[in-house]
Amino acid sequence: MNEELKKNADTSYLLVEEKAAHYFQTLYDQVTQKNYVSTITNDIQSWKRNHIHHPLLSFFSRGKRKPDTQGFYHYIQWLNYTGKLEHYLDRSISYIFMRDLGKALNSPETQNRVRRVVDSLKNHLTHSKTKDFSMAGLYRWAQKEGIESTIIWVINKLKTVSSRIPKGMDADQAQRKLIKIIGGVIMHVVEEMNDGISPQERTQKLDEAIRLGYSYGLTYPFIDDLLDAQVLSDKEKKQYSDLIRTTLITGTVPKLGKWTGRNINLIRYIHTELSEAFEYIKVHQKRETRKNFFEQCYVFFHSQEVDRVKNLSNANYTNEELYIPIILKSSSSRLIVRSVISAPEDEDFDNRTFYYGIYNQLADDFTDMFDDLKAGAVTPYTYFLKYHNKRPDLINPFELYWTVIANLIHNVYHSDPKTCEVVLDRAINGLKRYKERIGNQKYNEVMELFARGDSKFNRVIQNMVRKADDVDFFDKLLRDHMIAILKNDRKEQEDFFDKIKTVRHEINSILKISENENVSLMKDPIIEAANYTLEGDGKRLRPIMTWFMGVNEYGLKKLAIVPLLRSLEYMHTASLIYDDLPSQDNASTRRGRPTLHKVYNIAIAELTGLFLTQKAIEEQASLDQFDSKTVLHLIQYSAQMTAIMCQGQAMDLDSKGKQLTLEQLKMISFYKTGIAFEASLIMPAILANADEFEMETLKNFARHAGIAFQIKDDLLDVEGDKNLLGKPIGKDAENNNSTFVSILGKEGARKEMWENYCLAMEALHAVPRNTTFLKHLLNYFVNRDH
Structure with a gap:
């Protein structure tokens, strides 16, 4: 590393550290003199008029509990x-x-x-x-702003990051932090826009904001959280920290080089992703803000490192050593956001942000003190908990917290009433939430320690904690809601895949066709061929859909619908046999194995397809635990859908070498794919005698889900992994087929897929059933890699 560059970085850090030391000395003088007590007490006397309601008013509002x-x-x-x-x-x-x-x-x-x-x-x-936060809602917003491709990009990035978070770290929190940072950068960018900005320029700036937000936000899970976790060995942490430091000092990401440690695959991914993110930020930096950006990043990283290497067993840290690094890291983390977007310098913003940071940090450290203590982390609270009886010189961090509040209200924001209102709201809300979380007894023990310096002032504060109302905040509500959604979605998704695996195994066990006793004197190539095809590694999506809707939503007995499950897979497998023939797609592999006509011959393949079609009808006719009229209705519907699928395949064959319109391609996709998904939902609904409105709603869902599924297939054919797909890629182009990709291009195809995803998801809102399974099935359709 260039020694001159390192010296410049250290000099910049020392200058900011000097400013932080001066700020800390100001706070230290105020806390030792206890100036905050009378100041905050007077503020609360005015503030509480809006937050302590008369008991009589509370009585009349009991109906609005x-x-x-x-x-x-x-x-x-x-x-x-x-x-x-x-x-x-x-x-x-x-x-x-x-x-x-x-x-x-x-x-x-x-x-x-x-x-x-x-x-x-x-x-x-x-x-x-929209009754919940969702990918569909996010995409609809993106359409209004003209940033659909950007949102598709960031959705895929968030999905990949979440899947790469190692055990020992919280993937949901990592995702939430990333989303929060992206939102923060968007806020800054929108704030910098003037009212006369053109729609095109607004779109461009929002696109950059999302990509910059992701690029900066990535540092939280993959630098800060990773170095705090017990994932990397001490040696790996040293290697990784040196790499980050070199990047910030030189402005260039060094090559990974030789890595010693078991986490090489994780580090390779992180190095690639962070390198791309770093280059994106650097390219979008204005020349006049670039130096400031690198200096702030270095201050942020180095102050975190100074804090990270502290050891709770060391009883000799000074107050300055405890507090100055958190002043630096808490302020620089927010100052960076403004420099990330290359906003013009604003001295007032810089000063307010610099003085404000420690307020948030102390509030967060208070909330997390026992988790931090358990992890052995050094914070002002954990250090005070351990050494307050041995070190009378230690500042009580709770007292410093109120000192910071008094200083902000009166010295930074010049006694502005609105600022006083909002800051006190936040402080009391934080204590109320903490008390609810840990319980009264534990809370009182904590307060007995941290608030014993002035019992009168503590009584004022605790009176507000007990009685004050209207101090809740939307960002806290949103944070809790987002974490709940992410955790619930992850749990639902795990349950979804576990259940699919179980049901798929059950379906595989019932598909084999037994040899016909009447032809036992001769080998039966049709049954052998049929079983060969059925034994392939199929996803079994259609019978799985039927199983879930039939058993879980309509309450049909598992054994009663076994014939229907068989019939659906027989029909689907027959369609694949025909699809693979030389006269149609001329495919050589299917489900990871040679296609049927390659193993046997074309005639056997054609006969096997016809055989399976008839077996499907036979199975449907054996649904003997249902009313005969209902079964007849189901068979009639099945025959109609099979006819439509044949028409769709014929249209597809006729279209080879022709340039189709988007609407023509959608119609063919629905006939070929969507209609089979529809049948998988409608046939159990027929058996359950569901009403017409419900069936029409399910058909609407199936139509758009099927189109989204087909578009994903088209995308996988040009950018998928042959080993994961179990068949060659590029067959559509080889066969001169019109696809969503050939008509719209990859970017246009992705937009069309997400449009149909939204339409399918919106259709689910009208389904009078629990649609969790269908929601995750749709997510699987658009996110799968095979």
């Missing part, structure tokens, strides 16, 4: 019903403008912007038809 905040939409509805939603959103958005955007709340411009955001958010929360 506050619900559990874990129920996101119920809580929003309750706030709206009680007339509190606007004030709730106002303090929440005001806080975000202070914390994340570094704004002063007494600015008329900031007040106007807060008002616009509050009005827009209130309208969305009270009128939006």
